[in-house]
Amino acid sequence: MHPKIINNTERLVIGMQSTMHHNQYQNIIALWQRFMPQKKKIQNTVNSELIALQIYNDSNTLDKPFNIWACAEVTNLEHIPEEMTSFIIPGGQYAIFPHK
Numbered sequence: 001m002h003p004k005i006i007n008n009t010e011r012l013v014i015g016m017q018s019t020m021h022h023n024q025y026q027n028i029i030a031l032w033q034r035f036m037p038q039k040k041k042i043q044n045t046v047n048s049e050l051i052a053l054q055i056y057n058d059s060n061t062l063d064k065p066f067n068i069w070a071c072a073e074v075t076n077l078e079h080i081p082e083e084m085t086s087f088i089i090p091g092g093q094y095a096i097f098p099h100k
Helices: 026-041
Strands: 004-008 011-020 051-055 066-074 085-089 092-096
């Protein structure tokens, strides 16, 4: 798998997040199973693409938890469904791993 490196501007996303430890991959599956039936509630999506996002803190090691997201990019954060939350992806350099 070869990532595409991009310089990106700030992005607004709405979705669901969960916390997991390394080797708890079943949490990723469970998160997407909760998110997919609810994704149609997200208004103002930029496109039909969905984003899988992992957020590690600066001192992340294998024994520390990190956050995972199942989300969609939106044009604004005005309408957030009750069971979801928002996140602003800061502008910067990112590695993109396309997945189908």
